[in-house]
Amino acid sequence: MAKVPKPEELLSGISYKPPEKGWMAVKPDLRPGTYVNAASAKWLKFLDYPFPRDWSVADEDWKLPPNWREIVLEGMEDRLARFRSLKVFFDICVRCGACADKCHFFLGTGDPKNMPVLRAELMRSVYKRYFTVAGRVLGEVAGARDLDEQVLREWFSYLHQCTICRRCSLFCPYGIDMAEMTILGRELLSSVGLNIEWAAASVGSCYEKGSHIGATPQAYKDMIDFLAEENERITGVTTEVTYNRKGAEILFVVPSGDYFADPGSYTMMGYLLLFKYLDLDYTMSTYAAEGGNFGWFISHEMGKRLNAKIYEEAKRLKVKWIMGGECGHMWRICNQYMPTYYGQPVDFLEEPVSPITGTRFENAKTHKMVHISEFTADLIHHGKLKLDPRRNAHIKLTFHDSCNTSRGMGIFEEPRYIIKSVLPEENFVEMPPHTIRERTFCCGSSAALNADEFMETRMKGGLPRATAVQYVAEKYGVNHLGCICALDRATLPTLVNYWVPGMEVTGITELVGNALVFDDEIDRDMDLRDRELVYPIVKGEAGEETEEAGMEAAEAPEAEEGE
Amino acid sequence: MKLTNLLSTQKSLILDRWLNQILANYPPQTAQFFKREKDRFDNPVGYRIIQGITELYQGLVSGADRDQLLDSLDEVVRIWAVQDFTPSQALAFVFLLKKIIREELAQELQDLELAEECLELESRIDGLALLGFDVYMKRREKLYEIRVDEVKKRIGGLLRSKGIDLANL
Numbered sequence: 001m002a003k004v005p006k007p008e009e010l011l012s013g014i015s016y017k018p019p020e021k022g023w024m025a026v027k028p029d030l031r032p033g034t035y036v037n038a039a040s041a042k043w044l045k046f047l048d049y050p051f052p053r054d055w056s057v058a059d060e061d062w063k064l065p066p067n068w069r070e071i072v073l074e075g076m077e078d079r080l081a082r083f084r085s086l087k088v089f090f091d092i093c094v095r096c097g098a099c100a101d102k103c104h105f106f107l108g109t110g111d112p113k114n115m116p117v118l119r120a121e122l123m124r125s126v127y128k129r130y131f132t133v134a135g136r137v138l139g140e141v142a143g144a145r146d147l148d149e150q151v152l153r154e155w156f157s158y159l160h161q162c163t164i165c166r167r168c169s170l171f172c173p174y175g176i177d178m179a180e181m182t183i184l185g186r187e188l189l190s191s192v193g194l195n196i197e198w199a200a201a202s203v204g205s206c207y208e209k210g211s212h213i214g215a216t217p218q219a220y221k222d223m224i225d226f227l228a229e230e231n232e233r234i235t236g237v238t239t240e241v242t243y244n245r246k247g248a249e250i251l252f253v254v255p256s257g258d259y260f261a262d263p264g265s266y267t268m269m270g271y272l273l274l275f276k277y278l279d280l281d282y283t284m285s286t287y288a289a290e291g292g293n294f295g296w297f298i299s300h301e302m303g304k305r306l307n308a309k310i311y312e313e314a315k316r317l318k319v320k321w322i323m324g325g326e327c328g329h330m331w332r333i334c335n336q337y338m339p340t341y342y343g344q345p346v347d348f349l350e351e352p353v354s355p356i357t358g359t360r361f362e363n364a365k366t367h368k369m370v371h372i373s374e375f376t377a378d379l380i381h382h383g384k385l386k387l388d389p390r391r392n393a394h395i396k397l398t399f400h401d402s403c404n405t406s407r408g409m410g411i412f413e414e415p416r417y418i419i420k421s422v423l424p425e426e427n428f429v430e431m432p433p434h435t436i437r438e439r440t441f442c443c444g445s446s447a448a449l450n451a452d453e454f455m456e457t458r459m460k461g462g463l464p465r466a467t468a469v470q471y472v473a474e475k476y477g478v479n480h481l482g483c484i485c486a487l488d489r490a491t492l493p494t495l496v497n498y499w500v501p502g503m504e505v506t507g508i509t510e511l512v513g514n515a516l517v518f519d520d521e522i523d524r525d526m527d528l529r530d531r532e533l534v535y536p537i538v539k540g541e542a543g544e545e546t547e548e549a550g551m552e553a554a555e556a557p558e559a560e561e562g563e
Numbered sequence: 564m565k566l567t568n569l570l571s572t573q574k575s576l577i578l579d580r581w582l583n584q585i586l587a588n589y590p591p592q593t594a595q596f597f598k599r600e601k602d603r604f605d606n607p608v609g610y611r612i613i614q615g616i617t618e619l620y621q622g623l624v625s626g627a628d629r630d631q632l633l634d635s636l637d638e639v640v641r642i643w644a645v646q647d648f649t650p651s652q653a654l655a656f657v658f659l660l661k662k663i664i665r666e667e668l669a670q671e672l673q674d675l676e677l678a679e680e681c682l683e684l685e686s687r688i689d690g691l692a693l694l695g696f697d698v699y700m701k702r703r704e705k706l707y708e709i710r711v712d713e714v715k716k717r718i719g720g721l722l723r724s725k726g727i728d729l730a731n732l
Contacts, residue, residue: 101606107606110593226723261719456645460645463642498645498706
């Protein structure tokens with residue numbers, strides 16, 4: 001008689017083999033839901049990247065080039081010489097474990113190889129074996145191991161379970177930056193033709209047509225024009241956009257999620273309303289039609305290629321400076337990598353100065369790009385916007401610090417300052433302090449991991465973020481999650497749909513768009529998403545607001561220390 | 564009633580064993596962490612598991628209604644529905660409780676007066692497992708639903724611009 005297993009027998013060793021035999025002996029188990037699909041050959045050919053071929057992650061044979069080991073080891077040697085950070089990080093980690101329980105992927109999966117210390121060890125063990133004397137002589141005793149195909153599979157799996165968010169490095173006493181290792185590790189994978197489709201297809205599309213989603217210039221213009229029409233329908237204000245206009249003062253660049261995907265499209269409407277309010281001299285480009293940069297998720301070289309498009313276009317259009325929309329990694333690249341990419345500051349643009357307030361953005365003197373949150377906070381600080389927070393009275397908000405803008409470049413106060421100016425005071429609630437600002441939890445889907453086939457792992461990685469969101473939803477009745485990153489706007493709705501149903505995700509400039517008071521606006525009874533306002537604004541015949549709907553310009557909140 | 568009282572007095576002991584057996588399915592260092600770290604934000608999985616099984620146990624003892632039990636089951640099962648657990652693996656934890664109670668209350672259960680209550684309890688645990696399958700299925704369906712929703716949202720603006728209502732797709 002066949003034996004039916006007992007419950008405890010069913011449970012033994014569910015997903016991770018018991019690691020009594022040591023972590024090196026635990027082989028990666030790549031099953032659907034745990035990996036992002038392999039990049040197809042056509043994109044790599046188009047991008048002129050090595051070893052294009054069609055392969056599948058689930059296959060036994062990854063069709064690696066015969067000399068793949070030499071390529072990877074030579075690549076590692078090259079990077080050890082070029083990136084001092086990599087060598088220093090490999091050498092100084094004492095495996096203290098301070099980072100171990102700080103990664104959202106470890107917290108959500110429970111897989112020890114997602115502890116940053118162990119994830120780094122996956123590469124470090126190979127470094128030790130081939131580049132240190134102790135490792136060469138003592139092998140496994142010294143934590144060294146040979147580079148074989150299983151190791152490469154392990155790299156592929158775990159380097160794509162890191163969103164480059166750097167939360168771990170915040171807790172590392174040496175400040176070891178796991179993100180650096182992940183990026184360089186992905187470069188090594190790419191050098192033998194191991195890329196993920198979600199990154200390669202986005203990069204190829206951006207390179208070929210202008211944006212990650214591969215929209216043609218015509219589609220780009222159509223879509224933004226449509227959102228301008230939507231603005232006119234809802235507010236009565238015409239927010240026309242000029243495209244590729246030479247001599248404009250500012251080139252405005254947004255991530256493609258903001259003009260195609262919901263809810264980013266409402267943030268886009270907010271941008272257009274704000275610029276119309278200011279009569280800003282700006283233009284948008286069909287060539288620099290992508291603020292995001294998935295290239296950086298493949299290699300630094302590819303990151304530079306995509307970043308250069310924005311600057312080449314700024315040069316061609318002869319603008320003075322660049323403004324960027326609510327985007328995450330666009331900022332990380334500007335602030336953290338551009339000086340290294342180019343070796344010098346951008347010299348053909350001017351140091352950005354707000355034409356409305358005269359504020360000089362000295363922080364942008366190297367890359368000449370200003371984040372819209374910096375720009376807007378400055379406007380409010382100088383009392384340049386007439387805002388009616390009651391138009392956002394239906395929104396009870398908490399704010400998610402996006403990793404790239406917060407840990408990556410220190411934008412903490414600006415979005416909060418804006419939020420406090422456009423929302424009724426009691427409508428903003430912070431999540432617990434150890435889940436925001438520097439210690440913010442990642443959305444769990446960044447770094448080109450927001451592919452739908454990766455959904456299970458994304459839900460695990462996003463669990464810590466969702467837990468804090470759920471807490472403020474249940475305790476304070478929060479119904480909106482705000483952020484200033486397009487990847488967040490693309491992925492957080494899905495995350496909260498699983499863990500905190502009923503929560504909406506919004507960009508901050510959408511809220512600005514709702515609150516802006518135009519002299520020539522029509523009755524405002526709907527927000528930008530066509531939802532009814534709690535306090536509809538009905539104008540009298542003479543164009544004056546009725547008594548009960550009258551409002552004052554919002555007073556700028558007290559400037560906080562250090563602003 | 565007698566058994567209910569026994570289950571209440573032995574609650575912490577039984578829950579601790581139940582938790583240990585559930586956590587034994589994770590690698591040792593993970594299990595230690597899930598049990599040790601009490602902050603719900605720093606340890607969402609461990610916190611939810613402890614919270615969920617405590618509620619389930621209380622629900623069983625106090626005769627909670629179906630909806631309450633479904634909520635408590637969801638607290639833990641939705642984690643395992645994305646953590647590579649098959650349905651049988653995700654729900655096996657319910658049956659473990661039977662064995663733990665039998666072992667922890669071995670002496671007391673020799674009292675024949677308790678036999679009827681004991682059978683009743685075990686039936687309810689079986690019922691809990693069956694509800695668990697409903698929850699697991701619901702969560703897996705939710706996963707597919709959110710995949711579809713995400714794709715729709717990705718092209719949401721484009722469709723609206725062409726006058727197509729997402730609800731019609």
